[in-house]
Amino acid sequence: MAKPSSNRNKATSAAESDSKPPANFANKDISLQENPGSATITVSAVEIPELTEEEQSDRLHLERRVERAVFEAGKALMELRDRRLYRSTHKTFEEYCKERFGYSRRQPYLLMDAAVVFDNLLEKCDPLDQVLPTNERQVRPMTKLEPQEQQEVWLRAVELAGGKVPTGRIVKDVVQRIMERTKVPNTYQIGEVCQIVVKDNPELRGKGGCWGIVNHVGEFSCTVTTWYGEYTLRIDHLKSLNYLESECQQMQQISDRISRLRENEKLEEAARAVLKYLGELKRPYLTEVEEKLLSVIEQEYGVTD
Secondary structure (H helix, E strand, O other): OOOOOOHHHHHHHHHHHHHOOOHHHHHOOHHHHHOHHHOOOOOOOOOOOOOOHHHHHHHHHHHHHHHHHHHHHHHHHHHHHHOOOOOOOOOOHHHHHHHHHOOOOOHHHHHHHHHHHHHHHHHHOOOOOOOOOOOHHHHHHHOOOOHHHHHHHHHHHHHHOOOOOOOHHHHHHHHHHHHHHHOOOOOOOOOOEEEEOOOOOHHHOOOOOOEEEEEEEOOOEEEEEEOOEEEEEEHHHEEEOOOOHHHHHHHHHHHHHHHHHHOOOOOOHHHHHHHHHHOOOOOOOOOHHHHHHHHHHHHHOOOOO
16 A cells, blocks of 8 residues: 655644744743733834924914914905906906905905904003914904904903914903993883894894894893794894884784794795794785784694784
8 A cells, every 4th residue: 555645744834834833932931921901012212302493483473473373364355356356257356266266255354454453452452472363253242343442352351262263262252242332322112123133142043033022121122022032132133113102012012923833843945934034024914915924823733913
């Protein structure tokens, strides 16, 4: 009988050889292999050299350039607008900014207003020692204040921020206090019809022009009932429509009818659209067609006097 091939023996021998630990394995600490987490790793410390006086000066200079970039953009936009340097390619400044820089219609004006405030703060503050704004949102609440008030607001906001650059929210809170301190007394009366003025309040977006009935008068605010609900607003977000007392009473009746309908959870979008239209009227009465529309909706949902 022929002998079996020796390849099998060679393969087995190789496998056994591979499975054997290296010659010096016995000299190693097995406990470290079983628990790698207990191993000690030595890391060499790397010494980081301190900045030289020249490097510190360069860093401060470059940081100031970064911080002022957005305000420099506002200044450049003002010059482009004032000199009408866009006229060879665009009819309007807004179209030019949209196509050239991708700005919305409002954005270039926000940047230009911010640049004016920034320059005013520079006159009051030492740029090397004083904290200055770093973006447009931090100065946006101050654009409607007088220069002296802007400086007062900024210094107070920096103080509240612990000596650091304050957020736009902190600045807005300080501005609110300044405005309330300098406001004339609230002259609105309960039952008066007012129009909503959005201004810089994003929470009122889409509600500009709506009318409401004053149902509470505070020191610097009023609570008004509108077609979309009840809201408490600062008096600078309200504009009296100067209606006669009899006209205010008519609008109060319309407001009551709209409010009863609005509370109905089953109100369809078409009905809501009619209520929205009536809530934006620019006169103290309903036309014959408007009265019929409102009456039909009331009958449909069983809301009648």
